[in-house]
Amino acid sequence: MWYIQDGIKFARHWLEQLEIPATERIKLAKQYEIRDWVAPAVKELLKSPLNNLSNDDLNHINVRIYCIIAKAKEAMERQRKIIAAYPPSLPKDSHDFQTAWCASHVTCGKVWTDTWWRVVARSILHPLDPLDLNKVVDFLKTVDHRGMSTNCKEDMLNWLQRDGSRFNTLQSIEDGAIRSVVLACDFPLENSSISGA
Numbered sequence: 001m002w003y004i005q006d007g008i009k010f011a012r013h014w015l016e017q018l019e020i021p022a023t024e025r026i027k028l029a030k031q032y033e034i035r036d037w038v039a040p041a042v043k044e045l046l047k048s049p050l051n052n053l054s055n056d057d058l059n060h061i062n063v064r065i066y067c068i069i070a071k072a073k074e075a076m077e078r079q080r081k082i083i084a085a086y087p088p089s090l091p092k093d094s095h096d097f098q099t100a101w102c103a104s105h106v107t108c109g110k111v112w113t114d115t116w117w118r119v120v121a122r123s124i125l126h127p128l129d130p131l132d133l134n135k136v137v138d139f140l141k142t143v144d145h146r147g148m149s150t151n152c153k154e155d156m157l158n159w160l161q162r163d164g165s166r167f168n169t170l171q172s173i174e175d176g177a178i179r180s181v182v183l184a185c186d187f188p189l190e191n192s193s194i195s196g197a
Helices: 005-015 022-032 035-047 055-060 063-085 105-124 133-142 150-162 169-184
Strands: none
Touching: 022 035, 022 055, 035 063, 035 169, 063 105, 063 133, 063 169, 105 133, 105 150, 133 150, 133 169
């Protein structure tokens, strides 16, 4: 489409100063080909309950975009439940860890699992303020694992820090949702890069 670029830049500058709902930003992004508005709007929608969307919000996005957001939110919630339900444990070939020589390693494992259930899983699944999965390792550092050897706890935290893939699955779901919404916006091919993703 032929738009007056200076006018669009001017309008965009002033629109960015306003608090425009995420759904309206997606509508405007699609209408005026403003790709870099999509990622922040999608991230905001993924953090908000779907039942907070008004009829106006739903009119701003089409059914396809609504379904992308709903499916991503469902996938993220499922991942949170899986992570909360299965406490991480050291790999079976952990002979290179200090825990291989821990005299009370069985007790350490029980303390780790019990603490995971009592403290960490509850924080991950909290309905109002869930623990950000990117902060699980830092959170674990502050948790009292009374009865677990310092070496075992240190090994677990170091291993989890190195193998961060367990806790970054939500980011890949979010990135996929952003890519899908960008595709649903049908931006022209000459602007094929995805900004903000």
